[in-house]
Amino acid sequence: MTKTVPAYQRIKNAILDNIHSGKWQAGNAISTEMALAEEFGVSRMTVNRALKELSEERVLERRQGSGTFVAQQQFNHTFVEVRNIAQDLKSANRDYRAEVVSKRAITADMLDDELRRDFGIDKVDGGLGKDGSSEASVLYEVKIIHFADGQPIQFEERWVDANKVPAFIEQDFSVVNTSDYLIAKSPLERGSYTIRALAAPDEIANFLQVLPQSPTLVLCRQTYSAGQVVTFVKMWHAGDRYQFSGDL
Template sequence: MTKTIPAYQRIKQAILDNIHAGKWQAGKAISTEMALAAEFGVSRMTVNRALKELSAERVLERRQGSGTFVAQQQFNHTFVEVRNIAQDLKSANRDYQAKVMSKRVITADMLDDELRRKFAIEATDASTDLKNTDNTVSNHKASVLYEVKIVHFADGQPIQFEERWVDAKKVPKFIEQDFSVVNTSDYLIAKSPLERGSYTIRALAAPDEIATALQIAPQSPTLVLCRQTYSAGQVLTFVKMWHAGDRYQFSGEL
């Protein structure tokens, strides 16, 4: 049985979709509470809850006597600095290469519990006859996420295995990029600037797929950085970056 999505959540999603689609741009007013209530067939109290939550998430700005506006947020590299391995290796004067292992469309019926939770996606019944062959993909009405798997090399040696999932609606052209040339993080920042993020770093034994990609023995120690970044109040991308434990270290200055 499909879980019914509360009306205020549907209104929030519709507002976010309009912002990401460019209908309502930063600094511009959105529809009034009365107009939204009429559009969705709900009370103004329900609309007010949606607007209040989006304001708390810094997506909207409510101005007394003027209306509700898309927040003027100047997101850039200095607000959320997302470094990537290409930058690190090039800065260290090491030869860098990337090899795309696979990329595919993820539909609602393919989601596991971790991805549903990360992207706050409700369980739905979605049927599709989408086929992937030779790592080729196409846009599809049931598309929910895009998935790419990339091996990053330093001086010819595999040093990182990247597993990344991206909200397909927010960055529809993502899957069409050649990520042996274009860096995933750089592309996402350019297309949908980030407002915040969170990450964890764990030591894990390498599963077979990871071990093969990194050319290490199965169950060898790896450092895994998991990161999720947000744009306009929602998760834009979730990534797992596996590093061969004896070839990579995280460092910085305090």
């Protein structure tokens, strides 16, 4: 049985769709509470809940006596520092290239529990398209090997919300850096990450040209825009070729 989406959540989804599509841009006033109530056939109290939650998520800004506006987000690289391996290697005077192993669109029935959890996709109806079809693409997946001086140094597995960045899958990621493209198309407001030491599974070992079960450093990161996850990435690094460092 398909689970009914609450009215306030439908309103939130519609507002986010308008923002991500560019219909409502930063600084633009959105429809009034009364107009939204009429459009969705709900009470103003229901609309108010949706707007209140989006304001708390810093997607919208409510101004007393003026209305509700798309928030002017102050995105920058110091708030969410997304390292670009291509720039790092070129800055170190090392020869860099990227090789795309695969890229594809993923439908709801192809998602594992980790991806459902990271993107907040409900097992019952979260992957349905607007026409009710379960065949709608919900995520894009790319796998890329990054080389330094001809030696594989990082294997990238990335998943991107297909609705928020629809042209992502069309890019040539042997030329375009994934992080740079996402920042340009869907500016990042916050993120979270973990770094773990893991033994390399056979597939990863093959891509990194190391022995199976060799030590690797794995950076997992998810980043948000307009209150929702835009991308989740796993970056595998050969343990004897890579280290993370910074200044305190």
